Amino acid sequence: MKRREISIGILFGVLSYLVYIGYNIQPLIILGVLGYFFYIISQKRGLLNLASHQKVVENINFSFEDIGGLDTPKQELKEALEFLIKSSLIHKMGIRPIKGILLTGPPGTGKTLLAKAAAGYSDAVFIATSGSEFIEMYAGVGAQRVRSLFQKAREMAREQKKHRAIIFIDEIEVLGGKRGTNTSHLEYDQTLNQLLVEMDGMNTQTDVQLLLIAATNRPDLLDSAILRPGRFDRQVKVDLPDKEGRLAILKLHCLNKPLDKNVDLAEIAASTYGFSGAHLENVANEAAILALREKSSLIKQVHLREAVDKVILGEKLSNRSKNAEILHRVAIHETAHALISETLNPGSVDQITVTSRGNALGYVRHTQKEEQMLYTKSALEKEIMILLAGALNEELFLGEKSTGSANDFQRAIELAQQIVSTGLSRLGVISVELLPEKEFYLVCQEIISELENKTRKILQGKEIIILEIVEVLKSKEKISGHEFRQILSGYEKTMTA
Numbered sequence: 001m002k003r004r005e006i007s008i009g010i011l012f013g014v015l016s017y018l019v020y021i022g023y024n025i026q027p028l029i030i031l032g033v034l035g036y037f038f039y040i041i042s043q044k045r046g047l048l049n050l051a052s053h054q055k056v057v058e059n060i061n062f063s064f065e066d067i068g069g070l071d072t073p074k075q076e077l078k079e080a081l082e083f084l085i086k087s088s089l090i091h092k093m094g095i096r097p098i099k100g101i102l103l104t105g106p107p108g109t110g111k112t113l114l115a116k117a118a119a120g121y122s123d124a125v126f127i128a129t130s131g132s133e134f135i136e137m138y139a140g141v142g143a144q145r146v147r148s149l150f151q152k153a154r155e156m157a158r159e160q161k162k163h164r165a166i167i168f169i170d171e172i173e174v175l176g177g178k179r180g181t182n183t184s185h186l187e188y189d190q191t192l193n194q195l196l197v198e199m200d201g202m203n204t205q206t207d208v209q210l211l212l213i214a215a216t217n218r219p220d221l222l223d224s225a226i227l228r229p230g231r232f233d234r235q236v237k238v239d240l241p242d243k244e245g246r247l248a249i250l251k252l253h254c255l256n257k258p259l260d261k262n263v264d265l266a267e268i269a270a271s272t273y274g275f276s277g278a279h280l281e282n283v284a285n286e287a288a289i290l291a292l293r294e295k296s297s298l299i300k301q302v303h304l305r306e307a308v309d310k311v312i313l314g315e316k317l318s319n320r321s322k323n324a325e326i327l328h329r330v331a332i333h334e335t336a337h338a339l340i341s342e343t344l345n346p347g348s349v350d351q352i353t354v355t356s357r358g359n360a361l362g363y364v365r366h367t368q369k370e371e372q373m374l375y376t377k378s379a380l381e382k383e384i385m386i387l388l389a390g391a392l393n394e395e396l397f398l399g400e401k402s403t404g405s406a407n408d409f410q411r412a413i414e415l416a417q418q419i420v421s422t423g424l425s426r427l428g429v430i431s432v433e434l435l436p437e438k439e440f441y442l443v444c445q446e447i448i449s450e451l452e453n454k455t456r457k458i459l460q461g462k463e464i465i466i467l468e469i470v471e472v473l474k475s476k477e478k479i480s481g482h483e484f485r486q487i488l489s490g491y492e493k494t495m496t497a
Contacts, residue, residue, distance in 0.1 A: 064117045068252040068277070069245025070110055076236045077101065077114060081122045084164055087209050098233045099199055100212040102172070104219045105238035108278025111215035114238065115168040118213060124164035125156045131174030134191050142175075142191030150198045150210065157208040164209045172214035173221040192223060199231045240276055243269050249277050253284040260298040268304050270367055271350050275311075283307045305351070309365070313357035326361070329394060330354045331473040333404060334362040335466055336393030336459060337386055338484060341366060343458060344382040349485070352469075353478040361404060367481065377424040380415050384448070385455045387412040392456050393466065416444040465491040 064074045083090055083098045090097055101118075103111040112128070119126035129149065134142040153165040169175065179189045199212060214232065216222065226232060241249060247269035254265065272280060286307035291299045331354050338352045341364065350367040357363065375383075391405035420443050423429040427443060459466070469487060472479060479487075 062113075062116045062120045064114075064121060066252070067110055067113050067117055068249030069241040070114070070238060071245070073103070073114060073236050073238045074117075076234065077118050078121065080234050080236075081118055081211075084122050084124070084209055084211050087163075096230075097209070098211065099230065100214065100232035100234075102219070102227070102232040102235045103213065103215040103238050104235060105217060106240060106276060107217050108276035109238045109240060110277045111238050112168070112170060113277075114236075115166070115213045115215065118211075119166045119168075122164055122166070122211075123162065124166045124211070125153060125160060125162055126166050126168065127153050127156065128168040128170070131169055131171040131176070134175050143194035146191060146194040146198055150201075153210060154208045163207065164211070166211050166213055169212070169214045171216065172226075173216045173218045176214070176222050176226045178221065178223045179225075192226070196225055196231065199226075240274060241280075243273075246272055246275060246280060249280045250284065253281045254299075257284060257288050258298050260300045263299065263301050263304065265304075267301070268308065271305075271365060272308060279311055282311050286310050309351075309353070309357060309363070312365075313360050313363060315357065327354060327474055328470070329398060329402060330362040330404070331470040332393050332397050332466070333390035333402075334364055335469045335473065336389035337364045339462060339466065339469070339488075340389040340455060340458060341386045342485065342488065344385060347481075347485070349481040351478065351480055352473060352484060354473050355477050377419060380419055380424070381447075381451055384412045384415050384451050387415075388448070388452055388455050389459065392452065393459055396456070396459055397463075397466070412448060413444065416447045419447060420444060 064078070067074065080098050080101055083095070087097065103114060105111060115128070116126060118124075127149070134145050149167060153167050157163065157165040175195060176192055179192060212232075219235070227235075247266055250265045250269055268283070272283065275283070283304065284307070287299050287303040290303040290306055291297075294303075296303070334352055334354060338349045341348050348366050349364060351365040352363075353365075354362040387408040390408055391401045394401050394405070417440075419425050420427065420430070420440060421432045425443050425447065427435075432440065465488065468491065469479075469484070472487065
């Protein structure tokens with residue numbers, strides 16, 4: 001207060017001296033008044049923006065049981081929250097409480113849901129925001145918002161007579177990125193510095209216990225200072241769900257939907273390898289939309305299977321396949337993919353379609369029976385043969401390949417490179433950096449060429465069944481894996497008779 005009074009006194013002294021010497025101070029007074037009003041408006045604007053972007057959830061009616069799958073992340077979070085719930089016991093034992101929990105993983109895996117469930121589990125006030133809301137072009141606004149965020153969390157807890165508050169910051173990489181990367185905009189560094197200060201100030205001696213939960217799918221961008229012990233003490237990996245997790249997620253999202261009694265969600269879970277929770281929610285929603293479009297009162301298995309295709313590839317584009325010549329080529333191409341896949345991995349084909357979706361003219365969906373964490377050389381070679389089959393079948397029946405195999409070739413080359421780089425080729429264990437580029441290329445070409453010959457031999461002995469499947473595909477546009485295996489079984493019986 002004294003500093004402000006001294007400043008005002010000096011200002012009036014200077015103005016009085018200027019008037020005494022005959023200087024016109026009216027322009028200075030006008031500029032000063034305008035500057036003062038601009039300062040007040042900018043301050044209010046920053047505070048209003050902060051308040052409007054914070055999402056305060058007073059009553060969390062959400063628990064870990066409302067989240068399908070993610071058993072390991074849920075258990076890790078529960079253990080960490082015990083430090084918040086049993087704070088008095090923790091203090092007696094002299095244990096430093098956990099200040100921050102970092103949730104990492106791909107988009108759509110349920111990181112925000114886990115944070116909300118954590119608030120419900122610990123009966124804490126929950127405030128959610130995003131890292132991008134702290135960055136402004138005005139210097140100091142971001143740091144001010146960080147201070148206000150922590151202050152508001154404590155005030156909300158006191159108002160609701162609670163002893164715990166959880167602050168959730170999504171996209172923390174925007175706020176907590178490595179310092180020095182934005183050399184032209186130091187506001188980023190100042191905001192991060194303020195967050196570090198606030199986290200250091202979190203302790204067990206206050207009447208409100210704070211816990212910061214943050215989420216990111218780019219942990220590699222975070223500054224090392226924010227990751228050290230004493231700030232984000234726990235890092236919880238929220239990965240894509242396995243088969244059991246996908247089944248649990250599908251059951252949750254189908255609770256409020258009228259399912260046909262013959263619906264098999266386990267089959268859908270098996271055919272959605274690599275789907276996140278958000279993808280699975282979209283599958284259930286799209287299936288309901290398809291049922292409504294067909295005026296069906298129940299969601300059937302065909303609707304769920306169609307929804308999976310739509311989520312993977314997009315909406316049908318039937319106008320692309322009207323050309324009979326293109327339809328015939330696509331049918332030949334996809335039949336080869338399915339035939340080689342079923343020959344090398346029996347029971348692996350889930351569906352074959354020549355209906356255009358997105359950028360794909362046709363598609364073979366495979367059933368992933370087991371979640372594979374590593375691959376043998378033979379497994380990689382089988383995958384390459386399946387990829388090469390489409391183009392080889394076009395060449396066998398139509399005399400030449402087409403550009404439709406570009407993605408297959410690219411993927412096949414990547415798998416061949418993986419064989420070489422992981423020491424599974426004839427070169428043995430190698431260093432890709434030390435291996436001459438020409439030799440690396442030649443070894444990959446050897447692998448591709450050898451597998452092309454193997455694939456060609458399999459296809460050359462199955463011309464009759466290939467043409468039969470092609471005709472079925474052209475008439476029905478889509479056949480299931482079960483129908484496909486029935487056709488193969490009938491052909492084999494005919495050949496052995």
